[in-house]
Amino acid sequence: MRECTYIEATRETLIDALAGDPRTVLIGADVCGMGGRYQSAVGLRERFGPLRVRDVPMVGRAIVGVAAGAAANGARPILDLTPIETWLGALPEIAHLLLIAPKLCGERRSMPIVLRGLVGPGYSSGPFQSGHYHPLFAHLPGLRVVAPSSPTEGKGMLAAAIACDDPVLVLEPRRLLGETGPVPESPFPATLDRAAVARVGEALTMVAYGTMVGVARRAVETLDGLSIRAELIDLRSLAPLDPETVIASVAKTGRVLLVDDTFGRCSIMSELAAQIAVHAIDYLDAPIARLDASDRPIAFSPALEWAGMPAERDIVSAAEQLMRGD
């Protein structure tokens, strides 16, 4: 299969969507001048025209409400307002206009909106543009939240999000933007709401999503050398969550390590831990183990940017500890 970067795969999906459905509108910061943040929309304005590819002036909250109004009246907007911090100011619009309001009318309007948000550190984006915030959004009923972990997943999940009639927040890990991987050239909408077994193993179950999948994958390879065969699960969908896939694995291994680069309180992994405790506690041979981000702000300096996130060595030693049972 040919290889391309996450950004190139994203651009292909946007082209497929704009060419395939005249209702699709790409709305984003700088999508015209510089081709979108990180160049995922280069040339699209020229190809599809100013009504289909719209540059937004300096607005924050209103654009989410505007997208809600557009989606309720027949358009299918894709909002590219990276980084994710942009969406924090629009929480009322997301909670009320995207999620609650369409459910109140007798005819229950669909709300086909894709929100693309960049998450996590990378390129020294600094403390105010490197956050994760996945749990804040995953808490809201009706919002689908997905976290691609590779260029292939990025292409497939974005295509599925665009085809979906519900609002979908695609959290694109900044660290993966320039990463290269094998990606099919033709459009392929991936499934949106299931986790995937990324590597089969028997000794323990390791669960991660987004950026942490790649880090965990390297840890799994190191653990192979220590004769610990870990099963790696990529959650993919954070809302809805897919505890069944995880529980099926835990039933087999009896041990689970949850790896997350967001703060640990009220997080995706705290919810998953609760699901495992509720539904699978009898399968467990050891307490649920967790690695989360530390509570400090994400630093600007490249020397410290990743300091608060679980690293490969942290995952390896947590896995060893889990196997020893101490």
Place this chain on the structure above:
Amino acid sequence: MKPAKLVLLTDTLRSLYEQMLRIRRAEERLVKSFHEGLIPGPFHSSLGQEAVAVGVCHHLRADDAVFGTHRGQGHAIAKGVDMTALFAEIYGREDGCCGGRAGPSFFASPRQGFVGAGIAPGTSVQLAVGAATAFQTLGSDQVAVAFLGDGAARSGTFFESAHLAADWKLPVVLICERNQFAGRRAAQGAGSGPAGAAARYFEIPGFEVDGNDVTMVYAAAFEGVRHAREGKGPMIVECATLRWRPFSESDMPSRPVEAGGPADTIDPLVMLADRLVDHHGAVSAELAEWDKRIRKEVDDSHRAAASSPWPSAATDEADSGDDRHA
């Protein structure tokens, strides 16, 4: 800027009067219903502002989209929402236009092109700008209209939305009902026209008119809707009027609804009745006859709504998304 003077036909004036009277009697009934305990939660009356809703909606087609405020009863009636469904919604009953789930501040009835009320100051503007984005993208000649109050005209999202409307040259008409209050406070600088200031700032053409004179609102909205429908971009119309009732009826006003507006207030309904009698050959017996007919219509709606059943969880569509979150 003032709109060009229009000569209104007698038939047009009669039809405007009938709609204003319908809103007046419905609002009076609803205020009474609140104090009789029939309306759960707060209720925001638009008594005194009838000319604005009627003068604007007269120019709209059924498939044009109207977004009202939390004082949206008049907007809804003027746009053709069924009065019984409206009353039942406000009483929290199953036969309401949103099955009693949304209530007086948030209801919608999209089939009649009343796409939503209230939610928060300024949301009507965001949603209307979004609807206009959809109409423009899909090549439709539909028009979106947002009603907004003094509070919304001072909100951040209003400026953001107006900016987008101007930047994208959208088919949207923003109707600022300057009723001199923002919430429970007198609107700061109410005489200076904040929406008009935004209009000038973003170079959106607009009018400032006497919102109690329905013929002035009619003339301004005629130009605004035509301007938008012809693809010339947004317009803003500021209508100076007065809110007769408190912010919410739950503020326990001392003035009974029969007393009408404050002593020195011009009653838009009386203004039009005088014009009909003085210049258009109407006689007071005829006006009294209309009043009798409309009172009966309002009474019938009230009774049907009050005897509508309470909604039950079994018909609760709003909950049907929950199973997605296992």
